[in-house]
Amino acid sequence: MAAPSPHPARPTSNDRTAEADLRATFPVVLEIPVQWGEMDAYGHVNNTVYFRYFESARIHYFGRCGLLESYHTSSVGAILHSTSCRFRQALQYPDTALIGTRVSEVRDDRFTMVYRVVSTARNTVAAEGQGIIVAFDYATRSKTRLPDDVREGIRRMEGR
Secondary structure, X not given: OOOOOOOOOOOOOOOOOHHHHHHHHOOEEEEEEXXXXXXXXXXXXXXXXXXXXXXXXXXXXXXXXXXXXXXXXXXXXXXXXXXXXXXXXXXXXXXXXXXXXXXXXXXXXEEEEEEEEEEOOOOXXXXXXXXXXXXXXXXXXXXXXXXXXXXXXXXXXXXX
């Protein structure tokens, strides 16, 4: 396996960059350095790592919209119903991944999150995904209605 270049090419600035688009359209954007140990035998970040990136952004979003607090005050939290990822460009060390998340749809007992991973070294979209999050009452061990304050937190973050 050839070692990745220690000096990846920096993107040129044309119209709108992938990073600028991410920051303009996603209310939560995390910066996570790509670690050498995240790469697999083929020299790129292993596909399972993208789901960890999604999880980190998701939990950060939960903190900002009030869902983590809801769990501590009323036992109503979140459970991941399903998730998917579309891999577009390989990430390699050294790089910094920008992980954006936003909510695209809110229903009575669930909402859909959209994720995007951008490589800062290449200024390209590395992956896109989504997840369905269900409101879950951990005291009764059953799904429940999304709390109104969480619903309002999502509306506030999404500008709707």
